[in-house]
Amino acid sequence: MKNQVIAKRYSRALFTLALEANAVEQYGTELDGFDKVLKDLPDLENALRNPLYPAGVKMTIFEKVAAQLELSPIMKSFFNLLVEKRRIQHLHEIVDYYHMLIDENANISRAKVKAAVKLGDAEIGDLAAALEKKIGKKVVVEFEVDPSLLGGVFAQIGDFVLDGSVKRQLLNFKESLKRGAVG
Secondary structure (H helix, E strand, O other): OHHHHHHHHHHHHHHHHHHHHOOHHHHHHHHHHHHHHHHHOHHHHHHHHOOOOOHHHHHHHHHHHHHHHOOOHHHHHHHHHHHHOOOHHHHHHHHHHHHHHHHHHOOEEEEEEEEOOOOOHHHHHHHHHHHHHHHOOEEEEEEEEOHHHOOOEEEEEOOEEEEOOHHHHHHHHHHHHHHOOOO
């Protein structure tokens, strides 16, 4: 819970600065780049997170990484602050929440859609259009094949769930049989 509070606070502050500077996408790209470097180089992340390393060593390491990534001054200051305040371990959550703020600002919702088989682009587009009508926002579909569904489609946008899978229908039918409602 505390991690979410920290991530929200830092990402909101960065997002506010990005809106003022008209650099929302740029800062998002720089966040993603630095996050990817830390994921790809766990020893670097450990060095920046580890309280046993002196602050001067961490700053020297960070300065070299920042120079290689050619970070903007605001992003360099932002990452520097995260390292200095020992918040760098929350970077992954900060990145996720920042992207949620971008979507919210652009009136976009992300739908996690699962189906038993691979859906074509046209089918995914039709599904996105139907979901857009339902929730009143532009929908970006993140599709995943899930053979356990047996058939049909499962979609989730935030708290909104649309479960039209055969698995769910069979479970509902089973519950109806238990209650004696079918027959």
